[in-house]
Amino acid sequence: MADPAPLPDDTEEAEGLRKIIHVDMDAFFASVEQRDNPDLRGLPVAVGGAGGRGVVAAASYEARKFGVRSAMPSVTARRKCPDLIFCRPRFDVYRGVSQQIRAIFRDYTPHVEPLSLDEAYLDVTDDLRGIGSATRIAQLIRQRIREDTQLTASAGVSYNKFLAKLASDQNKPDGLCVIRPGEGAAFARGLPIRRFHGVGPRGAEKMARLGIETGADLAAKDIAWLRQHFGSFADYLYRAVRGIDLRPVRANRIRKSLGGERTFGEDLSSGAKLREALDNIIDIVWRRIEEAETRGRTVTLKMKYNDFQITTRARSLPRVVADRAEFTRIAHALLEEQLPLPMPIRLMGVTLSGLEGKQAAAEEASAPQNAQLALF
Amino acid sequence: MKATIERAKLLRCLSHVQSVVERRNTIPILSNVLIEAAGDGLVRVMATDLDLQVVESLDAVSVDGAGAITVSAHLLFDIARKLPDGSQVSLEAADNRMTVKAGRSRFSLPTLPRDDFPVIVEGDLPTSFELPAKVLAELIDRTRFAISTEETRYYLNGIFLHVADEDTPVLKAAATDGHRLARFTIDRPDGAAGMPDVIVPRKAVAELRKLLEEAGDSNVLIDLSASKVRFTLGGEGGMVLTSKLIDGTFPDYSRVIPTGNDKLLKLDPRSFFQGVDRVATIATEKTRAVKIGLETDKVVLSVTSPDNGTAAEEVPASYSSEPLEIGFNANYLKDILGQIDGDTVELHLADAGAPTLIRQDDSSPALYVLMPMRV
Numbered sequence: 001m002a003d004p005a006p007l008p009d010d011t012e013e014a015e016g017l018r019k020i021i022h023v024d025m026d027a028f029f030a031s032v033e034q035r036d037n038p039d040l041r042g043l044p045v046a047v048g049g050a051g052g053r054g055v056v057a058a059a060s061y062e063a064r065k066f067g068v069r070s071a072m073p074s075v076t077a078r079r080k081c082p083d084l085i086f087c088r089p090r091f092d093v094y095r096g097v098s099q100q101i102r103a104i105f106r107d108y109t110p111h112v113e114p115l116s117l118d119e120a121y122l123d124v125t126d127d128l129r130g131i132g133s134a135t136r137i138a139q140l141i142r143q144r145i146r147e148d149t150q151l152t153a154s155a156g157v158s159y160n161k162f163l164a165k166l167a168s169d170q171n172k173p174d175g176l177c178v179i180r181p182g183e184g185a186a187f188a189r190g191l192p193i194r195r196f197h198g199v200g201p202r203g204a205e206k207m208a209r210l211g212i213e214t215g216a217d218l219a220a221k222d223i224a225w226l227r228q229h230f231g232s233f234a235d236y237l238y239r240a241v242r243g244i245d246l247r248p249v250r251a252n253r254i255r256k257s258l259g260g261e262r263t264f265g266e267d268l269s270s271g272a273k274l275r276e277a278l279d280n281i282i283d284i285v286w287r288r289i290e291e292a293e294t295r296g297r298t299v300t301l302k303m304k305y306n307d308f309q310i311t312t313r314a315r316s317l318p319r320v321v322a323d324r325a326e327f328t329r330i331a332h333a334l335l336e337e338q339l340p341l342p343m344p345i346r347l348m349g350v351t352l353s354g355l356e357g358k359q360a361a362a363e364e365a366s367a368p369q370n371a372q373l374a375l376f
Numbered sequence: 377m378k379a380t381i382e383r384a385k386l387l388r389c390l391s392h393v394q395s396v397v398e399r400r401n402t403i404p405i406l407s408n409v410l411i412e413a414a415g416d417g418l419v420r421v422m423a424t425d426l427d428l429q430v431v432e433s434l435d436a437v438s439v440d441g442a443g444a445i446t447v448s449a450h451l452l453f454d455i456a457r458k459l460p461d462g463s464q465v466s467l468e469a470a471d472n473r474m475t476v477k478a479g480r481s482r483f484s485l486p487t488l489p490r491d492d493f494p495v496i497v498e499g500d501l502p503t504s505f506e507l508p509a510k511v512l513a514e515l516i517d518r519t520r521f522a523i524s525t526e527e528t529r530y531y532l533n534g535i536f537l538h539v540a541d542e543d544t545p546v547l548k549a550a551a552t553d554g555h556r557l558a559r560f561t562i563d564r565p566d567g568a569a570g571m572p573d574v575i576v577p578r579k580a581v582a583e584l585r586k587l588l589e590e591a592g593d594s595n596v597l598i599d600l601s602a603s604k605v606r607f608t609l610g611g612e613g614g615m616v617l618t619s620k621l622i623d624g625t626f627p628d629y630s631r632v633i634p635t636g637n638d639k640l641l642k643l644d645p646r647s648f649f650q651g652v653d654r655v656a657t658i659a660t661e662k663t664r665a666v667k668i669g670l671e672t673d674k675v676v677l678s679v680t681s682p683d684n685g686t687a688a689e690e691v692p693a694s695y696s697s698e699p700l701e702i703g704f705n706a707n708y709l710k711d712i713l714g715q716i717d718g719d720t721v722e723l724h725l726a727d728a729g730a731p732t733l734i735r736q737d738d739s740s741p742a743l744y745v746l747m748p749m750r751v
Contacts, residue, residue, distance in 0.1 A: 228404055228488075232400065232402045233402075308403055309426050371665060371703070373748055373750065374555060374747060375557060375747045376554060
């Protein structure tokens with residue numbers, strides 16, 4: 001858990017390489033609740049809906065010991081940890097803290113790409129404040145987060161986003177990890193395959209069936225073999241396991257849609273199971289919408305049948321979707337009109353698009369006036 | 377599986393089916409064609425993108441082993457293309473590989489098992505009728521240019537087919553992108569009575585149009601339900617295209633077809649087209665608008681661009697109502713004028729903000745509606 005010793009300056013990244021930091025707050029929502037309510041400290045806490053259909057949005061480390069995880073149905077979480085204390089999410093507070101930490105990031109670099117309220121990539125290749133080392137910058141940021149918010153963050157430092165994110169996960173909570181140039185491939189090879197971003201539980205199962213348990217197993221496969229089994233995902237896997245990731249840190253990423261999807265452990269077909277699955281996905285997606293402080297007009301329901309055919313149904317409103325209740329109602333209507341399904345599905349997803357955040361509004365204002373009149 | 381096929385036949389068949397296959401696929405087997413050789417010397421080649429599938433049969437020189445296998449569509453097509461004219465191509469599948477041999481060339485291609493190849497479940501297709509290939513081709517040509525490409529209005533991404541009882545029973549095809557509308561009307565074919573309203577997706581329309589090039593004077597058999605459509609060309613052993621239909625409601629387009637437009641402009645569609653094309657040269661991407669000034673027996677076409685200056689051209693016409701100025705997207709106007717075969721085109725106008733009806737004459741099966749631009 002302890003920080004590794006600071007690096008001597010002369011072993012810093014070679015010329016031409018980038019310096020990327022990934023900062024991730026520890027059990028963010030749950031930690032905020034424990035900070036603001038001392039009675040909760042040291043106890044298993046879950047943020048999310050406690051009701052029959054609720055899911056865990058975040059779990060404190062005390063709760064994680066019992067196997068409680070985020071995105072887990074609340075019913076399951078309570079079974080794993082009968083003393084679990086549920087808190088209703090307070091997104092206003094989380095957003096406030098998020099703004100505090102982003103302000104800290106921007107003291108060190110303008111290149112900040114937030115992934116969610118509690119996570120961001122920073123490109124500190126240009127050392128604005130002459131600190132001299134990305135590792136030192138990461139330490140300073142973690143220290144200031146602790147001072148300003150009384151919360152802890154973990155950070156990963158490396159030469160690309162993929163490795164920086166793996167590194168921040170390595171010594172959680174309240175940890176720091178550095179993957180130096182030349183170490184990336186070895187680090188990735190030593191990891192269980194589940195740690196690779198984009199490999200979920202079902203993906204890991206498939207990998208296991210194909211004899212891939214670790215990064216090293218993956219690295220042994222050639223690109224043709226990977227493409228045959230993983231299609232378009234292959235190129236990413238091939239590069240990632242070699243520690244290569246050229247994606248830039250994008251400071252002002254404009255989101256066009258926000259959503260989430262889930263591949264089920266077993267194919268679903270009954271109406272009751274489908275509705276329950278949809279509610280769980282809505283919980284997760286609506287949380288993302290809340291976090292992103294955005295609203296949209298179009299709700300899309302996607303399903304992948306067990307023969308891999310994909311269908312999407314969408315409904316657009318002339319205005320933005322007002323609230324969670326309306327979002328839920330539209331998503332359920334899209335499901336109901338397709339019941340009974342012709343065959344079981346293996347995946348379901350819900351997306352909100354036609355987003356009207358601050359950025360979208362600005363974009364619209366600068367678009368040229370469209371003089372073409374419409375028939376309908 | 378082992379079969380020998382004439383290169384020309386294989387190439388023609390692959391050129392039909394390979395465009396169904398998407399270049400980028402998340403599911404590897406969708407990049408492949410299914411090749412199925414039967415003992416009677418018939419080889420079936422099939423491609424799919426899960427929404428659309430094309431099956432074509434061809435006579436093999438010989439089939440020495442019945443069976444089926446899938447290989448990369450684009451690889452096999454490219455190989456067939458480069459093989460010498462007049463050669464015979466042998467295809468043999470063994471040990472997860474397919475060997476392609478012709479002359480002195482030999483290729484060994486990776487394969488995927490045929491059982492993994494997805495086939496569209498057609499279900500029951502209760503409506504069944506025939507159309508001459510030439511009529512179907514014209515129906516497509518006259519309407520497809522107006523199909524919307526906007527994904528959010530997915531229900532406009534195809535040609536809408538429906539039957540109606542007017543003075544006589546008719547079958548109508550309509551396409552629109554919300555700015556212009558094209559409609560083509562024919563007598564209702566036997567068997568089409570009571571058919572469900574359907575929207576045939578753009579890609580199916582494009583692939584079908586390609587197949588129709590080779591259909592000559594034959595008839596096309598059309599079988600459909602509310603969710604699937606199947607086009608059979610060339611009867612047994614010919615080409616079969618099956619597509620899912622767009623699951624959505626096409627808007628009630630009849631309400632945007634103007635009926636009371638009292639200003640009638642008649643002119644030669646070709647000189648009108650060429651005039652619009654010439655003045656539009658200086659129009660920029662943003663201002664594709666061409667202004668049309670209607671005066672007694674002439675129209676004045678003009679474009680004003682802040683960057684490129686101005687252009688004007690006078691075209692003789694027959695017009696006797698009061699003068700009117702109206703703007704149109706030059707490309708939309710050209711798309712429609714390009715569909716008029718005769719020596720005269722009629723434009724029925726109301727005012728600068730209302731839809732204009734365009735047709736060859738009142739007996740023409742094709743009718744177009746174009747919404748103006750503000751200029």
